[in-house]
Amino acid sequence: MVSAPKPTAAPVGPGHTLVADHAGVAGASPPMPARREPLQLSHVLFALPALAFFLVFAILPLIAVVALSFTTWNGIGSIEFTGLLSWKETLSRDSTWHGLLLVLLMIAATWLMQTPLSILLGAFLAGQQKYRNVLAVLYFLPLLLSSAAIAITFKSLLDPNFGIANGLNMPFLQQNWLGDSTLVWIVLLSIIAWQFIPFHTLIYQGAVRQIPQTMYEAAQIDGAGRVRQFFSITLPQLKYTMITSSTLMVVGALTYFDIIFVLTGGGPGVSTRILPLDMYLTGFRGNEMGISSALAVILVVIGLGLALGVQSFGGRDAKASQMEGA
Amino acid sequence: MRNFLFPRRSFLGAGIGATALTLAACGTSGPGGSGGSGGGSGGGDSASIWQLSGPPNEGIYQDSIDAFNELGEGTLEVTFFQNDAYKQKIRTAIGAGEAPTLIYGWGGGGLRTYAQESQVEDLTGWLDENSDFKARFVDSVWNAATVEDKIYALPIGATQPIIMFNNQKVLEDLRAEAPETWDDLMTVVESANSAGVAPISLAGQSRWTSMMWLEYLLDRIGGAEVFDRIAAGEKDAWLDDSVVEMGRKVEELVAANAFTKGFESMAADSNTDQALLWSNKAALMLHGGWTYGSMKSGGGSFVQDGLLGFGPFPTIEGGKGDLENLVGNPCNYLALSAEASDSEKEVAKSYFLDGMMTDDVAAAFVDSGSVPVIQGQDESLAASDDAEYLQWVYGAIQEAPAFTQSWDQALQPTAAEELLVNTEQLFLGKVTPEQFAENMNATLEG
Numbered sequence: 001m002v003s004a005p006k007p008t009a010a011p012v013g014p015g016h017t018l019v020a021d022h023a024g025v026a027g028a029s030p031p032m033p034a035r036r037e038p039l040q041l042s043h044v045l046f047a048l049p050a051l052a053f054f055l056v057f058a059i060l061p062l063i064a065v066v067a068l069s070f071t072t073w074n075g076i077g078s079i080e081f082t083g084l085l086s087w088k089e090t091l092s093r094d095s096t097w098h099g100l101l102l103v104l105l106m107i108a109a110t111w112l113m114q115t116p117l118s119i120l121l122g123a124f125l126a127g128q129q130k131y132r133n134v135l136a137v138l139y140f141l142p143l144l145l146s147s148a149a150i151a152i153t154f155k156s157l158l159d160p161n162f163g164i165a166n167g168l169n170m171p172f173l174q175q176n177w178l179g180d181s182t183l184v185w186i187v188l189l190s191i192i193a194w195q196f197i198p199f200h201t202l203i204y205q206g207a208v209r210q211i212p213q214t215m216y217e218a219a220q221i222d223g224a225g226r227v228r229q230f231f232s233i234t235l236p237q238l239k240y241t242m243i244t245s246s247t248l249m250v251v252g253a254l255t256y257f258d259i260i261f262v263l264t265g266g267g268p269g270v271s272t273r274i275l276p277l278d279m280y281l282t283g284f285r286g287n288e289m290g291i292s293s294a295l296a297v298i299l300v301v302i303g304l305g306l307a308l309g310v311q312s313f314g315g316r317d318a319k320a321s322q323m324e325g326a
Numbered sequence: 327m328r329n330f331l332f333p334r335r336s337f338l339g340a341g342i343g344a345t346a347l348t349l350a351a352c353g354t355s356g357p358g359g360s361g362g363s364g365g366g367s368g369g370g371d372s373a374s375i376w377q378l379s380g381p382p383n384e385g386i387y388q389d390s391i392d393a394f395n396e397l398g399e400g401t402l403e404v405t406f407f408q409n410d411a412y413k414q415k416i417r418t419a420i421g422a423g424e425a426p427t428l429i430y431g432w433g434g435g436g437l438r439t440y441a442q443e444s445q446v447e448d449l450t451g452w453l454d455e456n457s458d459f460k461a462r463f464v465d466s467v468w469n470a471a472t473v474e475d476k477i478y479a480l481p482i483g484a485t486q487p488i489i490m491f492n493n494q495k496v497l498e499d500l501r502a503e504a505p506e507t508w509d510d511l512m513t514v515v516e517s518a519n520s521a522g523v524a525p526i527s528l529a530g531q532s533r534w535t536s537m538m539w540l541e542y543l544l545d546r547i548g549g550a551e552v553f554d555r556i557a558a559g560e561k562d563a564w565l566d567d568s569v570v571e572m573g574r575k576v577e578e579l580v581a582a583n584a585f586t587k588g589f590e591s592m593a594a595d596s597n598t599d600q601a602l603l604w605s606n607k608a609a610l611m612l613h614g615g616w617t618y619g620s621m622k623s624g625g626g627s628f629v630q631d632g633l634l635g636f637g638p639f640p641t642i643e644g645g646k647g648d649l650e651n652l653v654g655n656p657c658n659y660l661a662l663s664a665e666a667s668d669s670e671k672e673v674a675k676s677y678f679l680d681g682m683m684t685d686d687v688a689a690a691f692v693d694s695g696s697v698p699v700i701q702g703q704d705e706s707l708a709a710s711d712d713a714e715y716l717q718w719v720y721g722a723i724q725e726a727p728a729f730t731q732s733w734d735q736a737l738q739p740t741a742a743e744e745l746l747v748n749t750e751q752l753f754l755g756k757v758t759p760e761q762f763a764e765n766m767n768a769t770l771e772g
Contacts, residue, residue, distance in 0.1 A: 074740070076421040077443040160588020161602055179530075179590030181754075267531055268590035269754045270747070284414045286743040 062300065068293035075287045086290030095282075096295065099275035106274055107253040107306070109185075113193050114200055114249060115242070121197065122204020123234055136205070143198040151262035154191055178264055181271035188272060192259060196252070200245045207241035208234060240314060247310045254303050275299060372401040373427035373666065373673035376416065379406035380597075382619045382694035383483065386687060394681030400673030402428075402681070408595050410532065417739070420445050420663070427666040427674045432735035433470030433479055433659045439739060441473040446661040450476045452675065459679055466723070467657050467699050470731050479659035482682055484696035485723055486615040487654035488538050488732075492635040496523055496609045504635055505610070506649070508546075508575075508642045515584040518609045524586035526579075527608035529599035531591050533746040534734050536753045538612050539579075541653040541733055542639035543572040549646035550728035556770075557736045564767035568646075573759020575642070576752055590754060597624060604628035612639065614654060615719060618712070619694040629695070629712075636715060638722070652726040655735065657699040692716065697723070741769040 069086055073079040090096055125136045142150070157164045158177040165173035177187050211234065219229050257276045260266065266273035266281060273281070276299060283292030377387045384406055391404050405426070407415060412430075419425050420440065429446060431437055440446045453460045467481040492504050497514070500521055505511040518525035529535045544552055548568025555563040579585065586608055592598050600617050602608040604625035611617075618636070622629040641649050660682065662674055681687075683700060691698040695712045697719050707716040723729065734742040748765050751757040757765065 074439065075417055076439065076445055155593075155596075158591075159596075159598060160591060161586070161607065162598055176588045176591070179588045179592075184591075264591065265531055265593075267750060269751050269756045281743075284418060285746075287417065287739045 065293045065296045065300075068289055069297050071290050071293075073289040075283070075289050079289075082290065086288075086294050090291045090294040090298075093291075095270065095273070095278055096275070096298075098270060099273055099278035099295075100298075102272070103254060103274040103276065106189075106256060107250050109189050110192060110196075110253040111246060111249050113189055114197050115246065117193070118197050118200035118245065119204050119235075119238065119242075121201040123208050123230065125201060125205045126208035139201060140198045142195050143202075145195070147195070147258035148262055150191065150195055151259045154187075155263050158187065179268050181268055184264060184268065184272055188260060188263065191263070192253075192256065195259070196249070200249065203241055203245050204238065207238050211237045243310060243314050247307050250306050250310055251303050254299060254306065371669045371673050372403060373670040373677070374403045374405070375428040375430070375660075375674075375677075376405050376407060376412065376426045377430055378409050378412055380409070380620065381623045383616070386690045386694060389690065390681055390684070390687045391677075393684075393686065394677050397676075397680055399676040399680060400669075402673060402677055410593075410595050423665055425663045425665055427663055427670040428677070429479075429661040429663055430482070431479065431659050431661060432655055432732065434731050434735040435738045435742060436735060437471065437479055437659065437661060438473050440661065441476070441478045445664055446478050447664050447671070448476045448478060449480065449662065453477055453480075456679065462683070462700055464699050464701055466729065470656050470735075471659050479661040480678055480682065481657045481699045482660050483658040484615070484691045484698050485655075485657050485719070486696070487652040487719065487722060487726075487729070488541065488612060488614050488639075489618075489636050489719070490639050491603060491611045491613060491617070492637070493603050493606060493609055494633045494635045496606055497635065500609065502609075504637045505640045506637075507640050511610075511640050512578075512582060512584075514609055515579070515582050519583055523606070524602060524608040525582075525584045525610060526586065527599045527602040527611040528585045528589040529592040529594040529596075530585065530589040530750065530753055532594035533750045534732070535594050535599065535613070537733055537746065537749045538614075538653070539576065540572055540749060540752075541730065542612070543575050543642070544568060545651050545653060545728075545730060546639065546642040546647035547571050547575070547645040549648075550651055550730050553730055553733065553736075557731075559770055561770065562767060563770060564763050566763075569763045569766075570759045573752055573762050577755070577759065580753060580755060585753075600625065604634070615696060618715060619696050622695050622712070634715075636718065648727050650722065650726050651728045651730070652722060653730040653732065655732055656729060737769075741766075744769045 068079070069090075070081060070083060071079045072082045072086060121139065125132050125139070155178070156162075160174070160176055160179065163173075163177075165171065165175075175183060178184050215233050215237075216229055219233055224232060255276050256274065257280060260272050260274065260277055261280070264272045266277050275295060279292050279295040279299065282288050282295065286292075375391070377384065388404065391402050395401050416425070416429060416431070417436075420429070425445070429440070431440075437446070441448075463481050464485075467485075468477060471477050471479040471481065490504065496518070497503065500514065500517045500523075502514045502517060503510070505514050515525040528539075541553070548566060548571075552563070552566050552568050555566070586592075586599075586602060597620060599611060599613070600621050601624075603611045604621050618629065618634070621634060625634075628634055638649050638652075641647065660678075662671060666674065683698065685700075688698040688700045688703065689706060692703065692706050692710050692712075695710075695715065697703065697707065697716055703720065707713060707720055710716055730736075733745060737745060745766060748757060748762050752759070752762045
């Protein structure tokens, strides 16, 4: 609720610089000098609640998890410090590497699936026409549902014997949706896309609406068609939004848990036992809290690394104008 | 959506700790909404209990607790949970010091860990003081509640052996009888497949459902002693030849498409496996005795019309196991949390005596189609609507040369989880019988 201000702040960011640039001298105006105010007591006071929350709900548990990863604990007994034992076990079990591979696959697949669709939908919904507003409302519906509810619903719909295929008497829908180790991935990715594309569409819609109309007018005068406008103006202008959305997507995919837990429980077998799920199952079903904590630490490190990596696509100067090339 | 508003990184960071907190926090206001359990009970004496949801047991326990609360010996607040969710939740709650006063469970390995960590009260002395109470229960129930000669839990509910159920109508259409040997079984599988019904209904995603097949296969092949050695933690006990042979039988079943299509993704908590049987879509189902009651209440008139057949697990040629050997849960158990306050413990003990398994509760179990673990039920069983089934179960329990406890309950929790993972893999053909034996054998050390 408090942390990660960077990504969430970004959609506002572009608008901000945009307006500044718009008002200022066009072209190569030097970036606005950052205003540095002396630290005041009121600043500290305002930040205090957020800091306190962050400390209690993010930093402290993180420290605790790191500490636990050097112990052996079954969840109810005494916690024994066993040095690197849990780490050794964690790194030597197949399940860890399998889960890591799956979660990386999950990240790549969700990004490839959701980003193009979100951008297209976002650009489409950015238009001010009435019918597009109506469609926008419909598209955003899945966003209102909780993951657990979505998972339970789809589990019933996809039930091999009593699912929608039987309900509507449509034999071609009668596949082993959740029991086939390949098909289950297509199903999972589709459901996750269905759930989260609306959110990313919302971000892109806002960003596209921020692109000044003058650019499109200029392009039209130069004879650029709609497709050319999309690739030469819309896409480059969405660079920072893409970074924001991608960060959320990548880190989000890294922690997908609820839907998979309810829908497949990691199955069939271990086909969908991605690392975050493996962490939970190892900790709360296998009662191996040491290993589970080590897995959590691995996830945190990968998550931070990926988030920083994606952010670095934005270039070194985060304050640089987006209007370059316009 | 939550994932986006609450940034992942903090979720991640909070990791296990926060999850534990959340789970534990849910404990005081979970489904069933009793509220105010856990911590000390300031005023009027009260205690808490968690129970499993689902008919018919949920109704029986609710009634028994309501009746107890009327007695004025204190108030017991009950919260109901789904089976699979409960198993994870209760352990987390105990670890977090948020356990309910009365801890419902299956005895065996799980209870042993609680006892070793002094999380549950030793009830041996209390039972000695109340020997009349103790004598009401059938003798066979105390074994799974005993850790190092001390009794840590009291029996509750009904005896639940695992039974080979069948759909009489489907079998009749196939011109088959309930299978008594392995060859019979394979014949039924074949003819069911060619007739277009599922031979065997199985909710494979729940894993312990597939495990029930392993339990009986191993028993029939190697006898009850093989698992006795495993449960005792004897070196290389899993490497017994009959374990591999058991795995081969599973391979044989899978190769013959014996299990219903899509069994990999069916979960027992939704009872779709039972629905397949009572809706004439499957011929056989190996399941716990408790499903008789839930099919009776949930399966239309299937049970009432006498279409539900039942019998022992088939024997296997050349195998050592007796047709009369049983596996399953001797019964369920209630343990008393060591963390509970004195007043909570008093209420809980009053409930043991005057609420838990009174004659009314025993009668309610008989009505629901199960055999309560109380002595001297012969008459009420004979008078029941389900007399045929109940008397068969009662007889089977009395005569069984061996009654092996469900493996996932008999083993320590970590080994049990490893067992369930490997069981699922075996049924999916992802590990060979040899790998299964080796993976499981690795859990015996340390």
